[in-house]
Structure formats: C-alpha cells, structure tokens
Amino acid sequence: MPFDTTIAALKSEYGDRCATSDAVRDHHANGEAYHAPVRPDAVLFPGSTEEVAQIMRICAAGNCPIVPYGTGTSLEGHVVPLRGGVSLDMSRMDAILAVHPEDLDAVVQPGVTRRRLNEDLRDTGLFFPVDPGADASMGGMAATRASGTNAVRYGTMRENVLAVEAVMADGQIIRAGTRARKSSAGYDLTKLLVGSEGTLGIITELTLRLYGQPEAVASGVCTFDSVKGAVDAVILTIQSGLPVARIEFLDELQIRAVNNYSKLSLAEKPTLFLEFHGTDASVAEQSERFGEIAAEFGGGAFDWATKAEDRNRLWRARHDAYYAVKALRPGSHGYVTDACVPISRLAEAILETKKDIAESGMLAPVVGHVGDGNFHLAILIDPQDRDELKAAEALAHRIAERALEMGGTVTGEHGVGMGKMKYMAAEHGHGYEIMRQIKRTLDPQNLLNPGKIVDLN
C-alpha cells in the first residue's frame, strides 16, 4: 500500500478517529452518484481546524491524497477518492459557532446540515435559504456551489457564503472574507473556494448569510396541459420581475413518482410548485399576478397549501424527488444530470430533452429549479446493464451539449466531480487552462481531491 506510512502516522495520532475498517471505507467510497466507488485507505474524523491542518501536513509529507467528505450526498462523484488516500469526514465538526441576528449571519462548522441549521434558527425568526434536495452539510454545499428551490429569490451558496476559513494544501489556515456585507479588498478567495469541490482547500468554517423568516408565506401547486405551457409561464413570471420565492417544475412522470413516494394525490400533469414570501398584502398581490400569468398559458386553478403542515409536506416531497424517482423502478440507480440555460431558452431546452428521453426509451423524469433556467434528469438504469448505462450517458451528453449551444452551463448546481470533467474544456476554453494553473499553484502536489474539476496528471 503506497500510503501505509502516512496512515500509520495518522492512526497513531488519531486512534479511533482514523478508521480503516472495510465498512467505514466502503461508506466513503462514493456519494449518491452513479460512479464506480473507490475505497479510501482511511477515513479521518477531525474535530477542529487545527486537526485538519495537521492531517493535511501529515498527508503532504507522505504525498497522500485527501478528499473532504460531508454527508456523501453529492451527485457527480465528488467524494470518490480516485487515488485512494484519506477521506476526511467532516461530520464531527458540526457546531453552530455563532448566530448574529443583528447582522443576519451565522458562523458554522462545515458538518452542520441544512436542516439542523434551520431547526436551530427557528426561534430567532431567521432562516438559511439554500436547500439542495438532500440534507447536505454546509461544507459540502459550499464546496459544490449548491443551490436548490429558493435560489431564484435568495441566490445560491455563491451569494450566501460571506466568508470561509480553510486549510490550504500547504497546511496553512486562511480566513477569506469578513462579516461585512461587501468588500473590495483584493481577490475574492471566498468565491474561489466556493465551488472548488475540495480541490483548492478544505473548508473548516463558514459565515453564512441569513434572512428574516417571511411574515407571510403562500405555497401552491398549478398544473398545466403541456410542458411548454408550464415553462412559458415560468419564463414570463421571471421576465416580469415577480419576486417569486420558489418556482419548481415537475413533469408528469415526476408527479407520478412523487405521488407514490410522498403519498400525495396530484394530477399527473406538468406541474409547478410555487411559493411566495412577503407581507400578507404582497403575497396576495404576487399570487394574483402569477394566477393571471398561469391562465395565459393554460394553467389550471392554483391549489393553495395554506397550512404550514401542508406546505412542509409539499416541499418535503419536492426535496425527496430523487428518492421518489428511484422508487419508480426498485433496484435501479439514478443516473443524474443537470444543466442550466438562459431563461429564454428553457422551454426549448426542456422540450428537446423530453424528445430525447422519448427516443431513448429510458425512464427519466424531468424536474427543475426552472426560475433559474436549471433542470435535472434522473435516468433510471439497471446498474448491471451496460447498454442502459451507455444510453443514459448518451442522453446526458446531449443535454450537456445543448446547454452549451444555448449559451448555458453543463451544470447549474450539481458540480463537476468526475461526471462533468469532460465538458470543462468546451465550456471554459482557455479559462480551463487558467483553472489548471490555479490548481497547480495552490496544490502543487495535487493532493486535494485529485482528479476532480482539473486533472494535473
């Protein structure tokens, strides 16, 4: 084993918190993505930033790769330790260090998950809006520049991480950004680390932007006769500047999956899940305006979920969409992909995608944070069937290529991981070489999540 000496050194320093059992290593061999798992040589459970820095230095001395791991819910193979080494499980660094209601921010360790943060915040009247489907960790969400259903109104991790502390490849600790709302003081290292997928540094603390819980919330469901009608309603909603808090598209197959999995009884039609935030008056005004837009595009009556309980059930169902899809075909894997296009191209992008799905013969519901121009596919495949895997790859490839042709991006929120690396040169041109130069400079030994985003070997 190439890293024996390093692992032995870590074991002697960290004891039980350096796990080498098969079970723990298997658990850290992949996330939820369809990618071949690779076992790390050891899984480390650091308890502090100083320990992360020490682990980094020990790994550097032994040329041992180190792959940060949050909740293992990533969808593009980000956490697969491709070259073995250490999987750095951040779950024990899960303290909420400070909440500053007066400044609308919170300082947290990376292992805090989004649900726990919001449970903790409930009594303060504040909330953190970024909500990928899974109950992901803040560190993982920042590393993958995650977003979710609220991004159309509140932004993604890009907009909502004010500052980070990180351990760099040289074992040094940096603090990027401050608690001030804005700054022009030099290069934006916070934004460079957000979305870097653990390849430039290990995030050990985050300062997050919080928002006041809206006084009034209205959620509801609106069904359409056609996909085009639903998406065109979204486009006009965004173009008209309606400050919708959430606007989610689910196609008829996704609705069937959600009905089964989450015990709902929605009409199996192209559907929008919506939410409006504001005062009583402004929420009423927004809902009315949306109703007018929906009616223009053949939308049915807008079904309100007025009780908090019903609202939570609706959004929980939306967040569980991926699990619901997998349940459509027991034993299947979901080959998941996402793309994001300028909003004006969204209807075309989704309709062409639906055509591709039909031609492929695959089971693949379409769902999306359509207010951002972002949509997802979970293509259900039998993991043993090479032909199905190939067909899924071909389908995902068409979606990525089309997104680029439309002036969009091959991933709106899932990240690059292993799955999207092949498109980086096409999307970024010479910019990809600039990314490679940055990676080479900040991680000259190529130890931080090697083989992701850019490959130096």
Next chain:
Amino acid sequence: MPFDTTIAALKSEYGDRCATSDAVRDHHANGEAYHAPVRPDAVLFPGSTEEVAQIMRICAAGNCPIVPYGTGTSLEGHVVPLRGGVSLDMSRMDAILAVHPEDLDAVVQPGVTRRRLNEDLRDTGLFFPVDPGADASMGGMAATRASGTNAVRYGTMRENVLAVEAVMADGQIIRAGTRARKSSAGYDLTKLLVGSEGTLGIITELTLRLYGQPEAVASGVCTFDSVKGAVDAVILTIQSGLPVARIEFLDELQIRAVNNYSKLSLAEKPTLFLEFHGTDASVAEQSERFGEIAAEFGGGAFDWATKAEDRNRLWRARHDAYYAVKALRPGSHGYVTDACVPISRLAEAILETKKDIAESGMLAPVVGHVGDGNFHLAILIDPQDRDELKAAEALAHRIAERALEMGGTVTGEHGVGMGKMKYMAAEHGHGYEIMRQIKRTLDPQNLLNPGKIVDLN
C-alpha cells in the same frame, strides 16, 4: 527610456491610437485620488479584444507594464502606472453589444459608462443598478468591484457581472461564466477577475444582470437630531428585512456641501436619503414601515420626492457628493477613504469616526451606503501642506484599523489600489500570500497593473 522599443512597436501598429503627447500622458497619470501621479510612457486606445490581446503580447515581449484605464474616476490610485509603460484606455471599446430583455441581461464592452447604459436601456423597461458616484465605465466598475446606492437591494458588481471576457497576461482570451443564472462548473473565474483591479487580466467584455424598472418608486429624505438616531434607524430597517432599494446617510456637513453644490435646501442635520421600489401597494407599505422605524429614533417627517424630476435631482446630488465636498474648500484635494463593517457595529463605527474627525480638526464629511454597513470620508486637505496630508493619513488609518477590529473590511467599494495595500496582510493573513501566489502564476512577468493589490517585487 526602458520601454522605447515596445512603444515604437505599438506606435507603428496603432499610429494615432498610441498617444505619447504630454497632455494625454498627464491625463492618464492618476484618477481622482490623492496619490502622486506617474505618467505612462504611452496611452493606447484599443478598438477590439483582438487588439488588446495583441497589445498585451507586444508589451509582454518588451517586459512593459500595462494598466487598464476606464474613466479615471477611481479613488485609490488604481490607474496610476507606477512603473510607467502603457496606460490602456478602454474608452473606445464602448459598444452595447446585445441587450436580452427576455433574459434580463446585457453584453457590453468595458468602455460603456453606467449612465449611457441606463439611457440606452430606458425604453426596454430595464435598468442596471450598480451606481458609484462617478459616471464610471463598466470595465472599471467590474475591476474595482464597485457598488453604490442600490447595492443594499440589488448587490454590487460581484453579484451583477454574470460573465466576462478577458485578455490574460499570456495574451490569450478567456470567457469566464455564461449567460445562465448560475453554474457549478468549476472555479469562479468571473468572480476572481471582478475586483482584481486589472492585475490578473484585462476585461474586454461583460455580461451584466439587468432588472425590470420598478412599477412604483418612492424617494424621500428624513432628517434626524443625532447621527446615532439616523444610523440606528438604518440598522433596524435592515434587521427587519425591509427591502429598501436605497438608504444613504449624509452627515450635517455633507448636507451643507450638497445644499451649496446642488442647490438644495435641506436642513443641515444628519439625514437619510431613501428609495423604495415595488408595486404601488408594496411601496406604500414599505414607506409606512420605515416611517414607524424612523419615528422611534427621532426621525422627522419623511419628505417625499414624488416627481421623477425631484427624485433625479436628489440622487444626482447624492452622486455628486464628492464634488460637493471638494467645493466646500476651493483648491483643496479630497483624501477619500471608505470602510465597511457588520451592520450591528455601524453606529459605533460612525460615531467613533466623527469623534476622530473632531479631534483631528479636519473638514471631513461622512456619507455612506449605510444599508451595507459601508461609509466614506472625504478629508479636505491642501495638497501642498504636508501636515494636513499626515493628519488625513492618520485619520484614514484609524478608520481602517477600527473596521478590522469590528470584523469588517478596509474597503467596502473603493478598492485597494495603492491606498489600501498596507492593510492587506492585516485583513487577509495567510490569504494574502495565496493572492500573491495567484498573481505570480497568472502574471509571472508582473506586467498587469504592477504594484497594486499585491506587490511581487
């Protein structure tokens, strides 16, 4: 002259667009900042991205520095060509290349100024919100991560530049970002270039986020008996989540300056200029709520500027604040500084600053985009008087140090330039070394605006 050969090569290629007259060189020796001017050896006026790339390559061959220049309105000496070489005046690359109302974005060349962009957009029903005091260019605003009065609601250049095209030090052209609203596809090179002050690349095209012109706008003025009352009203406004579009503080001396310069007749008291955007109903609701908050803190009646003409006069006066201040003491220079702190510390920061000003005996009005925790000082000095310069430096130094102590930043929007470099190590710690590594990698010859943000020599 060290760059004779390079300038000769540029002259033969660009003729009149490679200016070497004293007048043109003097004009490009500094911006509006109080910093010693340095003449460039030549001023180049490129007409296209390809020309910028060619100029970059010619400069690189001759080891000749190159300093991008927009409108010359920067306040920290960003455009001073410290080591001579080429000042690259982008004013002729001033085309609005595309407006996509359906996607709420525009693609522009860097020489387009904010006023011209908004004049061009007027008929589309859209606007671009970022508005520093000067009629700056989009390239310069992006390079300095500029903000302005609307940032509290619409964000700064950080949030509103979706994509850039840039010429890098190797003479290659990159396109960072896309027209999609979000992306997780690799390192955020757009955000790295925004705020890099021409030290990492030369921005040659920008894709900007646009917003629908609000249906209803209400602007007004509210005076307070004390600075503390005014700032506390701001803090509560922000904390309560009121989506105010603009909330600007001007102290009593700034009001006197504005009255004189812009022919207004406001009470010479601590004052807030405000604006609300929305529908008729939401604007009315916001104004009413603000009125309640203001009353709690001793705010006077809220004077409305209902006519567009009166509103424009008010905001023009705010934007001209710096020129108004200089007119308070004819022949003086304004030693300008800004800082940004967490909103909860803002009253303390401004009150301590006012005390420092009083003790210094200098004439220095305080004005600020207080909704962001950002405030400015223009300290009036006689440029010939060394003692006054020293006193101004000491005053600015106290403000910067205090901002850091309060968990803030030494510049909220003016940038680093020459003036704030001395604080970079204190603000960023080891992160400053990371910035240096990035600079060294992307500009190994140190030709792009050398001596700004980080110094490699």
